[in-house]
Amino acid sequence: MSILEIKNLSIEFGGLKAVDDFNLSLEEGEIIAIIGPNGAGKTTIFNMLTGIYAPTKGSIELNGESLLGLKPYQFAQKGIARTFQNIRLFAASTVIDNVKMAYTHQCKESFFECIFRTPKMVEEERKIDERAMDLLKAFDLESKADILAKNLPYGAQRRLEIVRALMLEPKILLLDEPVAGMITTELDDMAKMVRELRDKLGLTVILIEHHMNFVMPIADRIKVLNFGETIAEGSADEVQNNPDVIAAYLGGGYKNVITNA
Amino acid sequence: MKPLIRKLLPILGVVALYYLIMYLKSIKVMNPYHIQVLMFAGVNIMMTISLNIVNGFTGQFCIGHAGFMSLGAYGASIVTTMIFGGFSVAPNLRIPVFLLGLLAGGLVAGAVGLLIGIPTLKLKGDYLAIVTLAFGEIVRATLRLIEPIGAARGMIGIPPYTNFAWVLFFVVLTLIVARNFIYSKHGRACIAIRDNEIAADAMGINTTKYKIISFVFAAFIAGVAGGLYAHIMSFIQPDTFSFVKSSDLLVYLYAGGTGSLTGSVLGGLLLTVLPEALRTFGNLVNWRIVIYAVTLVIIMLYRPLGLCGGKELPLLKINRKHLYEKSIFSKKSVHPSETPN
Numbered sequence: 060m061s062i063l064e065i066k067n068l069s070i071e072f073g074g075l076k077a078v079d080d081f082n083l084s085l086e087e088g089e090i091i092a093i094i095g096p097n098g099a100g101k102t103t104i105f106n107m108l109t110g111i112y113a114p115t116k117g118s119i120e121l122n123g124e125s126l127l128g129l130k131p132y133q134f135a136q137k138g139i140a141r142t143f144q145n146i147r148l149f150a151a152s153t154v155i156d157n158v159k160m161a162y163t164h165q166c167k168e169s170f171f172e173c174i175f176r177t178p179k180m181v182e183e184e185r186k187i188d189e190r191a192m193d194l195l196k197a198f199d200l201e202s203k204a205d206i207l208a209k210n211l212p213y214g215a216q217r218r219l220e221i222v223r224a225l226m227l228e229p230k231i232l233l234l235d236e237p238v239a240g241m242i243t244t245e246l247d248d249m250a251k252m253v254r255e256l257r258d259k260l261g262l263t264v265i266l267i268e269h270h271m272n273f274v275m276p277i278a279d280r281i282k283v284l285n286f287g288e289t290i291a292e293g294s295a296d297e298v299q300n301n302p303d304v305i306a307a308y309l310g311g312g313y314k315n316v317i318t319n320a
Numbered sequence: 321m322k323p324l325i326r327k328l329l330p331i332l333g334v335v336a337l338y339y340l341i342m343y344l345k346s347i348k349v350m351n352p353y354h355i356q357v358l359m360f361a362g363v364n365i366m367m368t369i370s371l372n373i374v375n376g377f378t379g380q381f382c383i384g385h386a387g388f389m390s391l392g393a394y395g396a397s398i399v400t401t402m403i404f405g406g407f408s409v410a411p412n413l414r415i416p417v418f419l420l421g422l423l424a425g426g427l428v429a430g431a432v433g434l435l436i437g438i439p440t441l442k443l444k445g446d447y448l449a450i451v452t453l454a455f456g457e458i459v460r461a462t463l464r465l466i467e468p469i470g471a472a473r474g475m476i477g478i479p480p481y482t483n484f485a486w487v488l489f490f491v492v493l494t495l496i497v498a499r500n501f502i503y504s505k506h507g508r509a510c511i512a513i514r515d516n517e518i519a520a521d522a523m524g525i526n527t528t529k530y531k532i533i534s535f536v537f538a539a540f541i542a543g544v545a546g547g548l549y550a551h552i553m554s555f556i557q558p559d560t561f562s563f564v565k566s567s568d569l570l571v572y573l574y575a576g577g578t579g580s581l582t583g584s585v586l587g588g589l590l591l592t593v594l595p596e597a598l599r600t601f602g603n604l605v606n607w608r609i610v611i612y613a614v615t616l617v618i619i620m621l622y623r624p625l626g627l628c629g630g631k632e633l634p635l636l637k638i639n640r641k642h643l644y645e646k647s648i649f650s651k652k653s654v655h656p657s658e659t660p661n
Binding site: 109111130131132135136140141143147148149150151152155156159160161162163164166168170173174175176180181184185188204205223224227 | 497500501504505506507508509511512514515516518519520521522523524525526527530533537579630640643644
């Protein structure tokens, strides 16, 4: 059975169809990439999958349970975690606090235990701290645990966003342009990391990316979007040789534009 | 042994401070007026910490905080003066009645905080500010209309239960409780909302819930502070808690530095004592408000984040390392580096 089932997902802003009939059936442990030119509606899909936008039409089901109508924080609590295209860390907090903040929902500290700092609460804090530290270690950030997130170098901030999302114990991880602005060596590291997330943690990953040499080797399937419509779908090779995809990326001349319209 | 010392040292410090002040009073270096200024400073520190929880740590903007203070002041005074009859209370019952009054004050303010927090905390920034401003004025205007509690004339005959020891006790208690709140799941959620609300939402934090928790918690503290204030003055009237009072609190907070408990203590203490201290300099008396204002301008020019913006005394922090220290109460907890593999 598929873990995430998206059917006919559409959203309109006024008269503009930003996403039209997007379908996706995701198996556990798959890595899916959504690619497409700027403005194709990729991030809009992520925003619908995390509850920020309510779709005009269509359904989103996680393990058979409909998520429509839930608030963004409920999407996260159900197990869909995300990173952002433009990094959104808790900049004025330390690296480890950033990670611990994502554990708010699972954390079992009551208000009165907190303000009186009972031994039970301290013990719980210690467990969260160790959890966060383990994750930071796995992503080479443990030495930076106590510095402010805003003082991290760019690549480390991107990694921290992923660590923070993992602290939610998600079933599905959405990565919005994880390698934007990174250099080639960092690109390879990130590719290795995404693959490890799947292999070691059994995560299902959906990623949006422009860097083809990042996407092609790691994605099991690729969906190509243009103007909100899915124009191609399949393995890296299939997609690369699809004439519509080439037209969308390189421009298909005026004839194509007219026939598409 | 070390954590024991670390925990006892601040308590010893507070006790020492109390006896120092009492000694200074007994040798007539400090007179009752000085003590009263210090008590007001204590109340203002509590109010500033309360405001800091909402404005500094949760990133909301409340500018009607005096409203909660007046609710607390009236709530507490109604219990001690109207229900238990003020001065006619038996001497051995005075402390329980006083504490009950403070609790009532806190609860009234907290309940009203919950009531107005639920519909308003969805608003952001300036819009929330305007609503809280209106809230403060509504409380004041309403209290002016209620005849049994003296309406605009105010309430008199409140027994002066509050003494310096009580103020000191409640300031320290507020500091401990506020610090514990900030270094917990709740505090982290509030700070996450302040730093980036969209990301907080995406990380499974129910932002509205934690905003309301911080608002109600702050309102409760403000209510207790109001109760203490009423029992210093023996007299309260609605106009004491006007927008001017709220803006004073904002000044204490921002001059001290938001997001810092140390800053709230410093801001509340310095800016309460300074205008009073300037009274003692003969010719300067008339200029004291000008000097006060200029001091503020200078503070903000040289310390744009306030005196302690974002910084904290180690005493008011909970260091991550402390989590791994042997607790006084339980035998568990060792640092991961010390665990045998």
